[in-house]
Amino acid sequence: MGGNGESWRQRFASTALIIGFFLLWEACCWLFHISDIVLPKPSQIFTTLYLRAPALWPHTVQTLYTTLFGFVLGVIVGVALGVLVGSSKTAYDTAYPLLVGFSSIPKVAVVPIFVLWFGAGTVPAVLTSLVISIFPVVVNVATGLATTEPELEDVLKALGAKKSEVLWNVGLPRAMPYFFASLKVAVTLSFVGTVLSETVASNRGIGNVMMVASSNFDVPLVFAGLIILAILGVLLYLLFAALEWRLCGWAMRKTDLAAMG
Amino acid sequence: MSAQDIDHPSPEAIVLATKPAVMPAPPAADAMRSKADLIDLEGVEVTYGRGAKALKALDTTTLEVRQGEFVALVGPSGCGKSTILKLVSGLLEPSTGVVIVGGREVAAKAVQVGMAFQNPTMLPWLSVRDNVMLPLKIVVPYKHQFRAKRKTEYRDKVEALLEQVGLGGFGDKYPWQLSGGMLQRASLCRALIHEPQLLLLDEPFGALDQFTREELWATLQDLWQTRKPTVLLVTHDLREAVYLSTRIVVLSARPGRVIDDTEIDFPRPRTIEMTFDPAFVGITQRLRGLIFNMRSQIGKA
Numbered sequence: 283m284g285g286n287g288e289s290w291r292q293r294f295a296s297t298a299l300i301i302g303f304f305l306l307w308e309a310c311c312w313l314f315h316i317s318d319i320v321l322p323k324p325s326q327i328f329t330t331l332y333l334r335a336p337a338l339w340p341h342t343v344q345t346l347y348t349t350l351f352g353f354v355l356g357v358i359v360g361v362a363l364g365v366l367v368g369s370s371k372t373a374y375d376t377a378y379p380l381l382v383g384f385s386s387i388p389k390v391a392v393v394p395i396f397v398l399w400f401g402a403g404t405v406p407a408v409l410t411s412l413v414i415s416i417f418p419v420v421v422n423v424a425t426g427l428a429t430t431e432p433e434l435e436d437v438l439k440a441l442g443a444k445k446s447e448v449l450w451n452v453g454l455p456r457a458m459p460y461f462f463a464s465l466k467v468a469v470t471l472s473f474v475g476t477v478l479s480e481t482v483a484s485n486r487g488i489g490n491v492m493m494v495a496s497s498n499f500d501v502p503l504v505f506a507g508l509i510i511l512a513i514l515g516v517l518l519y520l521l522f523a524a525l526e527w528r529l530c531g532w533a534m535r536k537t538d539l540a541a542m543g
Numbered sequence: 544m545s546a547q548d549i550d551h552p553s554p555e556a557i558v559l560a561t562k563p564a565v566m567p568a569p570p571a572a573d574a575m576r577s578k579a580d581l582i583d584l585e586g587v588e589v590t591y592g593r594g595a596k597a598l599k600a601l602d603t604t605t606l607e608v609r610q611g612e613f614v615a616l617v618g619p620s621g622c623g624k625s626t627i628l629k630l631v632s633g634l635l636e637p638s639t640g641v642v643i644v645g646g647r648e649v650a651a652k653a654v655q656v657g658m659a660f661q662n663p664t665m666l667p668w669l670s671v672r673d674n675v676m677l678p679l680k681i682v683v684p685y686k687h688q689f690r691a692k693r694k695t696e697y698r699d700k701v702e703a704l705l706e707q708v709g710l711g712g713f714g715d716k717y718p719w720q721l722s723g724g725m726l727q728r729a730s731l732c733r734a735l736i737h738e739p740q741l742l743l744l745d746e747p748f749g750a751l752d753q754f755t756r757e758e759l760w761a762t763l764q765d766l767w768q769t770r771k772p773t774v775l776l777v778t779h780d781l782r783e784a785v786y787l788s789t790r791i792v793v794l795s796a797r798p799g800r801v802i803d804d805t806e807i808d809f810p811r812p813r814t815i816e817m818t819f820d821p822a823f824v825g826i827t828q829r830l831r832g833l834i835f836n837m838r839s840q841i842g843k844a
């Protein structure tokens with residue numbers, strides 16, 4: 283692994299940047315005498331986070347659980363639809379405008395509809411997360427499949443491979459990098475959806491905590507909620523990035539991969 | 544050369560006919576087929592697209608290839624050479640006419656086919672070994688035991704073939720770690736691993752430099768001599784065609800049609816030195832003349 287020193291330096295730089303960001307924030311608050319109600323200091327936010335951790339924990343779990351539940355369902359439905367749409371040129375060309383139309387609707391707009399149908403609570407939050415994660419996955423999987431080089435498929439077809447064998451051996455592996463790219467987008471969007479839905483219509487979850495905190499002018503708690511969301515988002519992103527590296531390192535053309543074998 | 548010449552069995556065809564053991568066991572009652580054609584294009588035409596965009600790629604073409612032959616298809620670019628390979632591999636249906644392979648319509652898949660293209664088309668997510676092994680995962684009867692044998696017998700089989708083309712020890716590499724010439728060697732292995740009766744090669748060396756190409760001629764000749772598949776090779780390199788094949792078929796400019804059919808009977812194994820022999824050069828010059836005339840006619844039209 284020749285790139286080791288390089289990647290450590292990279293990680294060090296990223297960490298330094300994050301710490302630097304918070305330090306700068308803290309410094310600005312002191313220098314410009316910014317009120318806690320407007321922008322609390324990071325030190326204050328982290329103290330709140332620490333002190334209120336026992337109370338925040340169940341809400342964090344709730345939000346994470348809701349998001350992931352909707353996200354996983356969304357990904358399953360998304361992959362199925364994506365395979366359907368991407369497996370033939372005609373289906374792709376026909377469905378693409380509709381897909382683009384759907385994905386450009388701000389999905390948060392459906393929250394009130396879900397609340398209307400299913401009442402307040404966890405269900406609309408799960409559904410919002412689901413609906414949000416479907417489209418990036420469908421579009422990317424379909425694009426990955428539809429743009430598979432015909433020559434690659436011909437290799438298998440000439441051997442007399444069945445359609446399913448071509449899909450399994452060429453189409454799906456070829457679409458993998460597209461799929462993972464969409465997962466990374468979908469999981470962060472999914473959080474946005476859940477939190478928004480919790481803000482509007484739920485009495486649990488980080489979204490709700492932030493809503494209540496802001497109506498009490500407990501601004502440090504609102505920011506603590508933001509930090510929790512950011513941490514969850516980053517953790518899930520890293521999880522999928524690691525999976526991506528493992529499963530489709532080939533698309534990144536790193537010589538390191540051979541060593542991983 | 545007239546089409547009649549094809550009906551006189553060549554020395555190779557006779558050798559094959561008297562040694563039926565060489566033949567992959569054909570279905571019963573097919574014994575008389577052994578001398579007959581492996582490939583038969585009968586009055587085949589191909590038109591791509593419809594209406595105003597229709598493009599006739601292949602004009603009424605009749606072509607027979609006997610078991611064990613090594614036929615080179617040459618002709619100006621765009622004349623339908625790749626189209627013929629797609630017909631024979633069953634990737635494409637003719638607009639009119641029939642394509643018979645192994646005595647049955649091509650769709651019946653009576654004959655196992657191996658194929659290699661100008662671009663190496665290795666799957667980038669698989670190691671060279673897994674790429675070469677791919678046909679064993681797809682083709683009957685190998686596929687039935689794929690799970691059981693992929694780590695043992697099949698692996699050894701792949702390794703032996705890689706060794707034969709000079710890629711011993713490269714099985715664990717990924718395609719992007721190989722040079723163009725190495726990729727084409729691997730590509731040949733993938734086309735041959737399931738021991739197909741019919742090998743279809745579409746300008747397999749077209750993207751390589753002269754030296755690598757000449758090395759690969761020797762490799763391919765060696766593979767052909769040890770395994771004796773029937774080969775249909777598309778190429779635009781006339782030296783390559785004469786070096787490798789037992790017969791050269793020249794197609795006219797689009798829409799393609801067979802305009803010349805020449806048997807090549809230099810002794811084997813052929814060498815690069817032989818390609819400078821006056822008789823050899825004579826043949827390439829004659830073919831070059833044929834193709835050049837066609838091109839200048841298009842120029843005037």
Ligand SMILES: Nc1ncnc2c1ncn2[C@@H]1O[C@H](COP(=O)(O)OP(=O)(O)O)[C@@H](O)[C@H]1O
Pocket residue numbers: 591592598599600619620621622623624625626627797
């Ligand atoms: N899928 C296709 N759709 C439309 N036209 C095609 C297609 N494939 C090939 N053609 C056209 O048919 C003609 C013959 O193509 P091809 O068989 O690939 O020629 P070549 O002899 O160069 O291999 C070319 O003019 C090409 O542009």
Ligand SMILES: [Mg+2]
Pocket residue numbers: 624625626745
């Ligand atoms: Mg071609």
